Amino acid sequence: MLIPLFKYLESLDVPGSLMFNYIMFRSAMAAMTALLFATIIGKKVIFMLQRQQIGEDIRDLGLEGQMQKKGTPTMGGIIILCSILLPTLLFAKLDNIYILLMIITTVWLGMIGFADDYIKVFLKDKKGLAGKFKIMGQISLGVIVAATLYISSEVSIREKIYDSKGRAKTEIGINSETGQKEVRQMTKEMKSTKTTIPFIKNHEFDYKWLIWFAGKAADQWVWLLYAIIIIFIITAVSNGANLTDGVDGLATGVSAISGATLGVFAYLGGNIIYSGYLNIMYIPYSGELTVYMSAFIGACIGFLWYNSYPAQVFMGDTGSLALGGILAVFAIIIRKEILIPLLCGIFLVENLSVVIQVSWFKYTKKRFGEGRRVFLMAPLHHHFQKKGFPEAKIVTRFWIVGIILAILTISTLKMR
Numbered sequence: 001m002l003i004p005l006f007k008y009l010e011s012l013d014v015p016g017s018l019m020f021n022y023i024m025f026r027s028a029m030a031a032m033t034a035l036l037f038a039t040i041i042g043k044k045v046i047f048m049l050q051r052q053q054i055g056e057d058i059r060d061l062g063l064e065g066q067m068q069k070k071g072t073p074t075m076g077g078i079i080i081l082c083s084i085l086l087p088t089l090l091f092a093k094l095d096n097i098y099i100l101l102m103i104i105t106t107v108w109l110g111m112i113g114f115a116d117d118y119i120k121v122f123l124k125d126k127k128g129l130a131g132k133f134k135i136m137g138q139i140s141l142g143v144i145v146a147a148t149l150y151i152s153s154e155v156s157i158r159e160k161i162y163d164s165k166g167r168a169k170t171e172i173g174i175n176s177e178t179g180q181k182e183v184r185q186m187t188k189e190m191k192s193t194k195t196t197i198p199f200i201k202n203h204e205f206d207y208k209w210l211i212w213f214a215g216k217a218a219d220q221w222v223w224l225l226y227a228i229i230i231i232f233i234i235t236a237v238s239n240g241a242n243l244t245d246g247v248d249g250l251a252t253g254v255s256a257i258s259g260a261t262l263g264v265f266a267y268l269g270g271n272i273i274y275s276g277y278l279n280i281m282y283i284p285y286s287g288e289l290t291v292y293m294s295a296f297i298g299a300c301i302g303f304l305w306y307n308s309y310p311a312q313v314f315m316g317d318t319g320s321l322a323l324g325g326i327l328a329v330f331a332i333i334i335r336k337e338i339l340i341p342l343l344c345g346i347f348l349v350e351n352l353s354v355v356i357q358v359s360w361f362k363y364t365k366k367r368f369g370e371g372r373r374v375f376l377m378a379p380l381h382h383h384f385q386k387k388g389f390p391e392a393k394i395v396t397r398f399w400i401v402g403i404i405l406a407i408l409t410i411s412t413l414k415m416r
Helices: 002-011 017-021 023-051 077-091 097-121 131-151 207-244 250-269 272-278 286-307 316-333 337-343 345-368 380-386 391-411
Strands: 157-160 170-174 181-185 187-190 194-196 204-206
Touching (some): 002 017, 002 077, 023 250, 077 097, 077 316, 097 286, 131 207, 194 337, 207 345, 250 316, 286 316, 316 337, 337 345, 345 391
16 A cells, blocks of 8 residues: 555655665565554453453363463454554555465455354354364365466466577576676466475476376366365365464464565565576566565564463464465465475474374274374374473474474475
């Protein structure tokens, strides 16, 4: 919303108005605004939730300090979502298809989570929104994302043009800043289902290769396969973040770390110079996503002010479902979804711990007549709580693992 204003100020030669042309400046402003907004309204929202007696109903699972959290306000995810949306609306280009897609994702998943929390808190139904409706909502979002990436003319990647001998073609161009002639590699924009694959020399993978047997029809059918993959990723990561939100500050901190990493990829992949230097996929107009992700990081850190141990507010499904879904859609847009198992390894392990626990319990109950467990309790963070680790130590160590995974993910830019 502020961009048109500053363009007008630029036409009047107002000092400083040119700063709004730079993504990094607007990203910094978005991050600071989100952080300040979250910390300022956080206290007011917590007071409002307490006044409405919107507290967490805790089941006694035998965990140390667990029952002390009873009555802590929930649905605090509203703080995160508002703190993401406001700076995005203020500082991002709202005619950018990727920004619009992220705004839709934020609102869509936030509404699903809000409905779940509302049923739990106000209707006193501990089960919340039925699982099938959550899945339907996530599938619907996946369809919207896939359809947008397929239909929109603004969604494309730019690839190098090669000659018959496999050499990159070049042309003579004029540098817009220096006015000097320079040799450039020739490129073309195209629709593609290509994505980034780590630790491989060529660094790219086309989903079309999975249906090679379809021959020429693969170009059409690959989009159906792509849609199914997108739906699976959104559902898995969204639910993974939801499961991770079990101890104070864990999901918030891990999401901020993963978001910062994706923000780096978005900036590099959306810049033709840096993407050319690093020899990575260039996605036109995707650099604008850096502004959105900066707001995301600022919102998470601001919320962490109140959500760190001991938490004054819980995000509830309003926040956790949205955080995971946002990371998933963002990664899909910048063609880094294959890196999710590495980058979001915490979410993956938390998810797997539940799947393993439930599957093994059912199998042993059927086989031996008595269910057995792999972990003391699932998700995994509860296993460590059962072993006697303090909650704050568990969260801090999970953050450290998240940082290590983030560093490894960024290193894939050159590790091939």
